[in-house]
Amino acid sequence: MTRTHYISRYALAAGLLLSALLTNQSLFAQEHQRAHVGLVYPLSTNGTRAAQISNTVSLHAIAGVSAGEDGVAISGLSTIIKGNQSGAVISGLSNTISGDATGAQIAGLINTIGGNSKGIVVAGLINIAKAAKGAEIAGLVNIAKEQAGVQVSGLSNIARTSGIQVAGLANSAQQSSRFQVAGLVNSAGMANVQVAGLINIAKKVKGVQIAGLINIAEESNYPVGFLNFIKNGEKQIGATIDESGNAVLALRTGGKHTYGIIGAGYNVRMDNAPYVLEAGLGMHVRFSQLLRLHLEVSNTANTDFGNDAYYKSSFRPLLGIKLAKHLEIVAGPSFNYVNYSSDLDAYRPNTVYNFFGAQSTNSLFFGGMAGIHFTL
Incomplete structure (x- = not known):
């Protein structure tokens, strides 16, 4: 083989290598496009390779597919992004992003993000993400498999x-x-x-x-x-009686500082409304292991479960003295407001102030309560 043949072969090999490098460089250069426009995959400017190409702007009449988006992507029905997304993606039905999403994702029905979302995600029905570090707003359900910043849903x-x-x-x-x-x-x-x-x-x-x-x-x-x-916390069952003759058995349940009240009882003085129902809230103020103050607001209804009823709201500071580990006596004044129909007998004979509506009587008066509580 002559020297000329060797030179020709080396020149051919070098030419093939250079051609391959230029071809690969051309392919890599096509991995990102400034604009991607189409009807539905693969009927678009990126064709069948759309899933391997990322874009800055994508516009599709029906649905678009891409490797990633770093600007704006808008589709009539659905946008599918195989990688990461930043900027804004808006679709009539759904957005599906396999990677991380930054910016805004807005869909008529559902957003699905395989990675983390940072920004705002809005869907008519459901948002699903691995972690939502921004805000998720959905008409139905938000799901973040790990952490979520702000979630608002119907x-x-x-x-x-x-x-x-x-x-x-x-x-x-x-x-x-x-x-x-x-x-x-x-x-x-x-x-x-x-x-x-x-x-x-x-x-x-x-x-x-x-x-x-x-x-x-x-x-x-x-x-x-x-x-x-x-x-x-603390649970007590107590028997109390107030100035109007309401004898109530009530359950007080709560934590170290606040508690709730729910009870029922009977009033022997009111033949027309003898049954008593009570619900309220309270707060403990501790002075020592044996002495504390109970600040309570309560709503009481005296009724016959028919036409007659009196509705009383009370504020009462009750002093509690612990007699034993599970036993406490309580007593204190109360300030009360009562409302009842004008055709009923007066709730209290002595009141501070009365004011009358078209068919109702409203009274303010002072009273008191005393009783015994058992700690459960």
């Missing part, structure tokens, strides 16, 4: 840990939550503040629990609800 929020959860029905934070507001139920491992229309459930509460009916916790010093089942 029905339910679910996260392992959360900052703020606001739901029309229920919130759940398996590990911890700083602030929960729900129309029905809140549930958390550790909570700072819980506000629910019906029930709050937590293992440990650092702040306050406010429920329309029930608070449940292992540790909670400030539960505000009519029934509070606190493992390290």
Whole structure:
């Protein structure tokens, strides 16, 4: 083989190598496009390779597919991003992002983010993310498999840990939550503040629990609800009588500082409304191991479960003296407001002030209460 043949072969090999390098460089250069426009995959400017190419601007009449987005992506129905997204993605039905999402994700029905979201995620029905470090807003449900910053939904929020959860029905934070507001139920491992229309459930509460009916916790010093089942709290059953002859057996349950009251009884002085129902809230002020003050607000109804009824609201500071480990006597004054129909007998003969409505009588008067409490 002549020297000329060797030179020709080397030149051919070098040419092939250079051609391959230029081809690869051209391919890599196409991995990102400034604009991606189409109808539906693969009918777009990126064609069948759309899933391997990232874009700055994507516009699709029906649905778009890409490797990533770093600007704006808008689709009539659905946007599917195989990698990360930053900027804004807006779709009529759904956004599906396999990686992390930064910025805004807005969908008519559902957003699904395989990685972390940072920014705002808005969906008509459901938002799902590994972790939502910004805000999730959904008409139905928000789900963050790990942590969530702010979740707002019409029905339910679910996260392992959360900052703020606001739901029309229920919130759940398996590990911890700083602030929960729900129309029905809140549930958390550790909570700072819980506000629910019906029930709050937590293992440990650092702040306050406010429920329309029930608070449940292992540790909670400030539960505000009519029934509070606190493992390290206090439960008392007490028998009391007030200035109007209401003899009531009531359950007082709560934490170290606040408690709820719910009770029932009978009034021998009122033949027309002998049955008594009571619900209220209270706070303990401790002076010593044997002496404390109970500050209570209470609503009492005297009724015959028919047409006759008296409704009384009271504030009463009751002094409590502990006689034994499980026994306490209480007594103190009360300031009361009562409302009843004008055709009924007067609730109290002696009042501070009376004012009359079209068909009702309203009275202010002083009274008192005394009784005995048994700690359970």
